[in-house]
Amino acid sequence: MAAPYGISPTDRSGVIVIAATLFMSWMVLVSLFRVYMRVAMNGPAGWDDVVVWIGGAIGIGNVGAIMKSVSQGLGRINPSDEEGAMKALYTADLLFLASHGASKLSVCLLLRRLGREGAYIRLCTVGLGVLVLWVLASILAVALQCEPSKPWDLTQCRSFITGWRAMAAFDVITEALLVGLSIRLVWGVQMRRTQKVGVIGAFGTRILIVALIILRQRYLNRVGLNNLLLGMSNVVVTTEVLLHSSLMAATVPCLKPFVIAFNTGWGQGGQKDGSYLRSETSEGPPSKARSRPYPADDEIIMIPPAGTREGGGNLEEASGGLVIHETREWSLRTEYIEMQPLKGSVAL
Known part of the structure; x- marks a missing residue:
């Protein structure tokens, strides 16, 4: 032993x-x-x-x-x-x-x-x-x-x-x-x-x-x-x-x-820029929201120079053939609220 x-x-x-x-x-x-x-x-x-x-x-x-x-x-x-x-x-x-x-x-x-x-x-x-x-x-x-x-x-x-x-x-x-x-x-x-x-x-x-x-x-x-x-x-x-x-x-x-x-966002008073679900305020109605899935660990988000961003979502580097894709995903959420008449009110 x-x-x-x-x-x-x-x-x-x-x-x-x-x-x-x-x-x-x-x-x-x-x-x-x-x-x-x-x-x-x-x-x-x-x-x-x-x-x-x-x-x-x-x-x-x-x-x-x-x-x-x-x-x-x-x-x-x-x-x-x-x-x-x-x-x-x-x-x-x-x-x-x-x-x-x-x-x-x-x-x-x-x-x-x-x-x-x-x-x-x-x-x-x-x-x-x-x-x-x-x-x-x-x-x-x-x-x-x-x-x-x-x-x-x-x-x-x-x-x-x-x-x-x-x-x-x-x-x-x-x-x-x-x-x-x-x-x-x-x-x-x-x-x-x-x-x-x-x-x-x-x-x-x-x-x-x-x-x-x-x-x-x-x-x-x-x-x-x-x-x-x-x-x-x-x-x-x-x-x-x-x-x-x-x-x-x-x-x-x-x-x-x-x-x-595991980041549910519970307890946050508002949504800030950089979150994975943030309200759209400039390109669509307030009732729509824009969502973005988290990137994989083998992805790097690259920001093109300021002078080349206006050309669109796809940019190609002439020397290396590097293509940068910009993808947007939209989700529409609709809420229906059933209104109940108050007591004593007359239905129209």
Whole structure:
């Protein structure tokens, strides 16, 4: 029977279990939000969705490996099965790299799907290639770390920390690449500044991932070869937070339609410009209302220059062949009120 999970200076297994299961639960919930949106709101699913869902499944496998390692002594000063715990931790590290890499690829695929400019799409394609190389190289480096016959045995190997430093450095670079691609996406698009900030902010949540990468590496640099499974506890906790936060951050740019679907407008005294249902005051009778469905997460509303707006609803850019469509949807609402005569009145 496995020992109960504890939280003490000599037993950090409870902290590892709480962090792994809690953040995995949040990640699964966010992934289900994305599934719901693609099925019921703005489908069909794209490759970016498929890749992040695969990454989520691998992330669940990572937590399973961590739980196996904890049951055999990870996070304790006196492990019951040190070699078994290291084997499970070794498996969890490989799954971590695969799942974390899938989240990055999903973001890059989404950015590529949003782009319309040829040069930008080619830039995203190059970014995809860089990410694939980083994932494969990192997995290979961890798989062959230390002694090839026992790559999971870290007790006689200090060089594994140097390898993780190199991987962390390129990890930060690729995160910066994704944020840079999001800035490049809206840089030349004519849209409100607040909308640009919103797009960049949605993808800019990856900056928090950079902070977690650096924090994880700082903990890893302090790990000693004595009581290795206990010393790795902070590294494992940070790894789980990093992994599942990375998967959730890949879905943040897609959450706007889901949030809008629950915005009923209840309690608002009036309708303001920018709402999804606002009264028409200048182009039609007061009894008519104009409605506009929420945009999908892979749509960017572009505003043409002031000198070209008077030509009509369809504009074409001569150089790139970009067509901007303006669509208006009208709905007519009619209310019938049955008038009842007052008592004592004479019907005409």
